[in-house]
Amino acid sequence: MSSHTLSLVLAASLAASVAGCVSVAPWERGRLAHPTMTTSDPTGPAEAHARAIQEGATGGGFEAGGGCGCN
Amino acid sequence: MWLQLRTVGRVAVLATILGAAGSARAQETSPSALDVRASSAIAGYADTDHVYVLSPTVGGSVADPAGGWRLDGRYLVDVVSAASVDIVSTASRRWEEVRHVGSVGGLYKPGTFGIGASADVSIEPDYQSYTFGGSVQQDLFTKNVTLLLGYEHAHDIAGRSSTPFSVFSRTIDHDAVKGGLTLVLDRSTIFSAVADVQFENGDTSKPYRYVPMFAPGIAVPRGASVDVVDQLRTSARVLEQLPTSRNRYSLAGHVAHRFDHATLRLSERLYTDSWGLHASSTDARLIMDFGDRVEAGPHLRFHAQSPVVFWERAYTMQPAFDFPALRTGDRELGPLLNLTAGGMLRVAVGSAQHPRSLVLGFDLNVTETRYLDDLFITHRLSAVGAFSADVEF
Numbered sequence: 001m002s003s004h005t006l007s008l009v010l011a012a013s014l015a016a017s018v019a020g021c022v023s024v025a026p027w028e029r030g031r032l033a034h035p036t037m038t039t040s041d042p043t044g045p046a047e048a049h050a051r052a053i054q055e056g057a058t059g060g061g062f063e064a065g066g067g068c069g070c071n
Numbered sequence: 072m073w074l075q076l077r078t079v080g081r082v083a084v085l086a087t088i089l090g091a092a093g094s095a096r097a098q099e100t101s102p103s104a105l106d107v108r109a110s111s112a113i114a115g116y117a118d119t120d121h122v123y124v125l126s127p128t129v130g131g132s133v134a135d136p137a138g139g140w141r142l143d144g145r146y147l148v149d150v151v152s153a154a155s156v157d158i159v160s161t162a163s164r165r166w167e168e169v170r171h172v173g174s175v176g177g178l179y180k181p182g183t184f185g186i187g188a189s190a191d192v193s194i195e196p197d198y199q200s201y202t203f204g205g206s207v208q209q210d211l212f213t214k215n216v217t218l219l220l221g222y223e224h225a226h227d228i229a230g231r232s233s234t235p236f237s238v239f240s241r242t243i244d245h246d247a248v249k250g251g252l253t254l255v256l257d258r259s260t261i262f263s264a265v266a267d268v269q270f271e272n273g274d275t276s277k278p279y280r281y282v283p284m285f286a287p288g289i290a291v292p293r294g295a296s297v298d299v300v301d302q303l304r305t306s307a308r309v310l311e312q313l314p315t316s317r318n319r320y321s322l323a324g325h326v327a328h329r330f331d332h333a334t335l336r337l338s339e340r341l342y343t344d345s346w347g348l349h350a351s352s353t354d355a356r357l358i359m360d361f362g363d364r365v366e367a368g369p370h371l372r373f374h375a376q377s378p379v380v381f382w383e384r385a386y387t388m389q390p391a392f393d394f395p396a397l398r399t400g401d402r403e404l405g406p407l408l409n410l411t412a413g414g415m416l417r418v419a420v421g422s423a424q425h426p427r428s429l430v431l432g433f434d435l436n437v438t439e440t441r442y443l444d445d446l447f448i449t450h451r452l453s454a455v456g457a458f459s460a461d462v463e464f
Binding site: 023024025026028029030031032034036037039042044045046047049050053054055056057058059060061 | 214263265319342
């Protein structure tokens with residue numbers, strides 16, 4: 001995939017995503033604050049290591065906070 | 072070897088017991104402004120290709136939610152014992168190794184802007200890896216949107232077991248850039264997207280991996296046994312040789328939706344790289360509440376990938392030792408399908424006031440791998456299981 005194509009895909013994804021977003025007030029985020037609603041990968045270290053070896057692909061994890069109603 | 076396994080296992084069990092004891096004490100004291108947690112886990116891996124791994128882990132974190140900072144660290148040991156068909160096919164003995172991994176990380180996010188840093192060290196007899204990274208993140212629109220930009224550099228030193236790095240070593244450098252965003256779609260749903268670009272430079276060829284060579288016109292069936300390969304192959308012993316650079320790209324989307332008593336998490340990752348490997352990984356988890364103290368649910372994952380462009384089941388050697396410049400026996404670079412099914416269980420066993428001050432966990436995932444164009448084996452069944460204890464002080 002060329003960097004130009006990748007940029008287009010990213011821009012399209014961002015535009016589509018933001019367009020579908022609604023504003024949820026902090027006091028409406030009770031469900032979003034549940035511990036299972038974090039954006040971090042729930043995979044444990046052993047499973048992650050096995051996956052890294054068994055799959056030829058990598059990346060895709062996301063560690064940013066926010067959004068969930070926690071800090 | 073087994074003495075080593077027992078010793079490492081005892082350390083993890085002891086850490087789990089100490090953590091539980093600490094939790095009991097913590098329940099008798101008033102809660103602190105700091106969020107202090109410790110975790111311990113012992114995990115095991117086994118597969119039908121005779122590879123076994125035991126991995127004890129201890130970790131901890133300190134966070135000040137009001138101050139907006141967090142520090143965490145983890146130490147992990149992998150004790151590996153392998154007698155896979157790749158080892159047997161080179162008439163080598165069972166291979167055993169211990170890997171030590173330490174990692175620390177931190178995040179400072181007092182308001183809408185945050186900055187994070189992490190460092191990892193991985194040491195094994197013939198391979199060392201040093202990684203550091205940093206990231207920034209920005210909340211927008213009253214935390215309905217979060218943007219992330221991260222960078223990571225890894226410096227690896229690959230050697231040969233029982234040979235000093237000063238005599239034989241190769242260096243591999245990785246640079247990775249990550250960009251992403253999280254969106255609050257509604258009161259119950261979060262979406263995140265992340266793009267990774269990674270550049271690897273260095274020779275990642277395994278110095279132990281010999282690739283069998285065949286004369287032109289020899290037909291070698293898929294999954295041919297070691298005996299059949301030995302009968303058909305030439306006598307030449309040719310080491311693996313991979314390209315010395317690799318650019319890797321991935322784009323992933325994650326959705327998490329909270330129902331009244333369950334959370335559904337779905338992920339899809341698309342991947343491609345400059346070696347011609349294309350892959351799709353789809354992941355689904357359902358985490359259900361059973362009362363206030365128990366969470367459990369299934370996990371499914373499907374991974375499919377095409378081979379790298381220089382992949383061949385049977386490499387052909389022309390007369391005068393003219394063999395392909397690029398060749399590999401790493402079947403994770405070949406075409407394959409992985410189907411994983413498993414689940415998790417979390418039981419909060421803390422006091423009535425703080426039930427989550429001690430959470431015991433169990434995870435088990437079983438993966439069936441289908442190798443579509445390989446020598447020696449056509450499939451592999453593997454299992455990863457882990458017992459864990461998470462303590463909140």
